[in-house]
Amino acid sequence: MPVTGEEIQLILNVIRDTQAVEIDCDVCLMQVGEFAEDRLAGKPIAEGLKAIEQHLLICPECREEFEALCEAMNALENPES
Numbered sequence: 737m738p739v740t741g742e743e744i745q746l747i748l749n750v751i752r753d754t755q756a757v758e759i760d761c762d763v764c765l766m767q768v769g770e771f772a773e774d775r776l777a778g779k780p781i782a783e784g785l786k787a788i789e790q791h792l793l794i795c796p797e798c799r800e801e802f803e804a805l806c807e808a809m810n811a812l813e814n815p816e817s
């Protein structure tokens with residue numbers, strides 16, 4: 737079955753959407769604090785921070801940074817424990 741122009745357009749759209757939310761580690765690390773704050777506060781993830789969430793899923797280095805940040809923030813909020 738030949739690929740139709742419509743299907744190609746669909747694939748191109750998917751690729752473009754994927755790239756639109758892709759960020760690099762610098763951008764992620766700049767905003768990961770904000771992301772961690774919202775997460776700890778139990779807030780829904782803001783539209784602008786969805787790219788951070790996605791980056792954390794694919795980047796173990798930034799995830800490590802994020803987890804360390806969460807631990808530090810937890811320690812600040814619960815100095816007793």
Ligand SMILES: [Zn+2]
Nearest residue numbers: 761764795798
């Ligand atoms: Zn990263």
